[in-house]
Amino acid sequence: MQHPIIFVTGTDTDVGKTFVSTLLVHKWEANYWKPVQTGIESDEGDSATVSKAECGLPWKPEIYAPRYELLKPLSPYKAMDYEPEVDIRLSDFEIPKGSDSAPLIVEGAGGVFVPLTRNLETMTDLMKKLAEKQNRPFKIIVVARSGLGTLNHTLLTISHLQSVGLSEHIMGVIVNGEKNAENVQVFKDYGLTILAEVDKSESAAAATRFIPPLCQLLK
Numbered sequence: 001m002q003h004p005i006i007f008v009t010g011t012d013t014d015v016g017k018t019f020v021s022t023l024l025v026h027k028w029e030a031n032y033w034k035p036v037q038t039g040i041e042s043d044e045g046d047s048a049t050v051s052k053a054e055c056g057l058p059w060k061p062e063i064y065a066p067r068y069e070l071l072k073p074l075s076p077y078k079a080m081d082y083e084p085e086v087d088i089r090l091s092d093f094e095i096p097k098g099s100d101s102a103p104l105i106v107e108g109a110g111g112v113f114v115p116l117t118r119n120l121e122t123m124t125d126l127m128k129k130l131a132e133k134q135n136r137p138f139k140i141i142v143v144a145r146s147g148l149g150t151l152n153h154t155l156l157t158i159s160h161l162q163s164v165g166l167s168e169h170i171m172g173v174i175v176n177g178e179k180n181a182e183n184v185q186v187f188k189d190y191g192l193t194i195l196a197e198v199d200k201s202e203s204a205a206a207a208t209r210f211i212p213p214l215c216q217l218l219k
Ligand SMILES: C[C@@H]1NC(=O)N[C@@H]1CCCCCC(=O)O
Pocket: 013, 036, 037, 038, 039, 072, 073, 074, 075, 076, 108, 109, 110, 111, 114
């Protein structure tokens, strides 16, 4: 089987995409790529966070460098206002060469409708671009908060992915935060697949237990 590409998006910024990506990297012995990182004037970036994670697990992931890194902690579209020499284009993004020896976790910036290019293309357009012409399975995981407000954000995110033709790629939702069985039940009522419930207050090593084996999910 070809190793899959798993794009980790979220219902918002700061919902725990990097925490979940780290769990997936170790649980599934995957490599990691953040195509666009913003905010590097004040933050070392998500690639550094993933590479430093002490999961107590033996896997040492390959971390591929972002295609674009921007200084301001803004959407890529707005961050480019401060760096006019940068012009993000969808055609510049290619899955890193040699990354097919293991699953690849690709982490987006913010949520699905975050503006990315000067033409107002969004993170969803990047997903569509990366999903095209791959001889590897391309899957999308949505990281959602567990608590109040998540129903609207999560259902909107899934509805958007469906409306742009990405339904077949949606693998499911990982719910992050204090356990909330009622919200999880509502997601299930809407037919969503809940892949795992994790809590960023747990150690990454402990939380990887709650994520199912990848091969089972890809069937
Ligand atoms: C600063 C953070 N760096 C990054 O790579 N993602 C964040 C940026 C998220 C942008 C969210 C825009 C919005 O939805 O308003």
